[in-house]
Amino acid sequence: MAFGGGGRGGGRGGRSGGRGGGSGGRGNPGAQPRLQLCRNFASGNCTRGDKCSFAHVVKMHAVTEASDKNTDAKSNYNRGYSGQNTKTKDKHKVTSVSVWETNGQIKLFTGSHDGKWRLWNAAPAANGSVTLTQEFEHFVGGPVDTVHIAAHYFFVGFEASPIECPDAKAGMVHSWNLNAAQDPPMELWMSPMAKYAGSGRIRSLWTTADGSVFSGGSDGIIRQWAFNPTGGPNGTPGFSLVKSMSGHLGAVTGLALVGTMLWSGGMDGTLRLWNVESGDQVHLIPAVKKDAANSPPGHHSGPVTGLLPFEAPNNQGSFVISSSLDDSVKVWNATNGECVASESHGQGVTSIALTADPKGNPLLLCGLFYGDIMIRGTISNPPLVLLLKLSHQFVGVGHELGPVNDIQSGPGNTFYAVADDGKLTVWQITGDFGL
Numbered sequence: 001m002a003f004g005g006g007g008r009g010g011g012r013g014g015r016s017g018g019r020g021g022g023s024g025g026r027g028n029p030g031a032q033p034r035l036q037l038c039r040n041f042a043s044g045n046c047t048r049g050d051k052c053s054f055a056h057v058v059k060m061h062a063v064t065e066a067s068d069k070n071t072d073a074k075s076n077y078n079r080g081y082s083g084q085n086t087k088t089k090d091k092h093k094v095t096s097v098s099v100w101e102t103n104g105q106i107k108l109f110t111g112s113h114d115g116k117w118r119l120w121n122a123a124p125a126a127n128g129s130v131t132l133t134q135e136f137e138h139f140v141g142g143p144v145d146t147v148h149i150a151a152h153y154f155f156v157g158f159e160a161s162p163i164e165c166p167d168a169k170a171g172m173v174h175s176w177n178l179n180a181a182q183d184p185p186m187e188l189w190m191s192p193m194a195k196y197a198g199s200g201r202i203r204s205l206w207t208t209a210d211g212s213v214f215s216g217g218s219d220g221i222i223r224q225w226a227f228n229p230t231g232g233p234n235g236t237p238g239f240s241l242v243k244s245m246s247g248h249l250g251a252v253t254g255l256a257l258v259g260t261m262l263w264s265g266g267m268d269g270t271l272r273l274w275n276v277e278s279g280d281q282v283h284l285i286p287a288v289k290k291d292a293a294n295s296p297p298g299h300h301s302g303p304v305t306g307l308l309p310f311e312a313p314n315n316q317g318s319f320v321i322s323s324s325l326d327d328s329v330k331v332w333n334a335t336n337g338e339c340v341a342s343e344s345h346g347q348g349v350t351s352i353a354l355t356a357d358p359k360g361n362p363l364l365l366c367g368l369f370y371g372d373i374m375i376r377g378t379i380s381n382p383p384l385v386l387l388l389k390l391s392h393q394f395v396g397v398g399h400e401l402g403p404v405n406d407i408q409s410g411p412g413n414t415f416y417a418v419a420d421d422g423k424l425t426v427w428q429i430t431g432d433f434g435l
Contacts, residue, residue: 091422216252367404
């Protein structure tokens with residue numbers, strides 16, 4: 001089996017008047033955005049055109065509820081200016097989103113803690129926006145933590161009870177061949193007598209072009225899997241365990257393969273580099289104790305939430321970008337592990353993705369703990385310059401009530417986000433950031 005391509009599948013400040021987005025909110029991110037977004041343009045109805053004094057660079061095309069009601073929900077999010085809770089998170093969190101381009105159509109998969117994955121059709125509408133239509137949903141038996149597309153294979157990591165241990169929970173990974181979606185899913189098994197993918201939830205997935213799968217578990221173990229034509233139930237196709245890599249203390253929340261080196265990040269705040277041929281750990285970037293005054297920029301001081309490989313244009317080098325609940329994103333030289341850039345956001349960074357502006361300039365999307373999304377330059381001077389902040393409080397559209405759990409980019413400068421508020425949002429970068 002070959003996948004044909006590797007990769008990863010997922011303000012409290014003052015108000016600002018007028019149509020533009022505010023520049024304050026939820027702590028000091030270290031810099032003000034270069035642009036302030038026109039809130040009317042963001043929602044699709046600015047009539048001032050070139051006379052508008054705010055930026056016409058990003059639109060939100062669609063938003064939909066992507067999870068079921070959580071009957072056990074409690075209000076934990078303070079969104080009121082008076083210090084009182086004014087909103088209640090009554091939906092199950094949506095944890096992940098993945099983009100599938102097929103036959104000229106854009107389909108989206110989402111996973112939620114209601115135990116379901118869902119398939120959406122993101123169809124262009126006559127007015128230039130997007131219409132989201134749910135086409136299918138499937139209950140897997142427990143909370144879905146990650147969804148991932150590799151060519152025409154769809155992977156889902158979730159928690160459920162193994163058949164042999166009906167009162168226990170384990171991490172499962174199932175994979176559907178989307179060219180034969182009526183067939184039962186393939187499964188990742190530790191062994192025929194351990195029919196699960198890990199003793200804890202599966203928090204991250206990475207696939208390679210030759211058909212290998214890497215999973216990161218909440219048990220702190222990275223596992224490598226290979227397709228086996230007879231490795232599934234009753235000799236059906238499935239995936240067999242090749243090797244395990246241990247070192248993290250806590251969940252493995254990010255994986256990125258660069259050459260023959262697998263990068264991993266975890267809830268323990270460390271980054272670790274592994275030789276994928278031998279499975280040996282060859283480098284450690286330790287975490288440091290959180291200290292706003294003295295934390296060195298070359299280390300994280302909080303849980304790592306994501307990793308991205310980044311090839312700089314014009315052969316300027318290979319890098320890995322990491323995000324963390326310590327409020328930062330950092331850029332690392334993929335060859336020697338040196339930290340070459342670091343920026344703070346004033347709140348935890350919960351997800352990252354790469355996209356581009358209409359000129360093709362690469363941009364970094366940062367999903368944040370309170371539902372905001374920041375857009376940064378990647379080849380800018382200074383590095384990681386803050387270009388724009390998308391905040392529901394100021395722009396009037398976007399996510400509320402908790403972390404942006406995943407962001408994925410799509411064709412035509414689009415990107416897609418999911419969050420604790422139970423929503424799926426569709427965005428498009430339409431204008432020039434001056435890069």
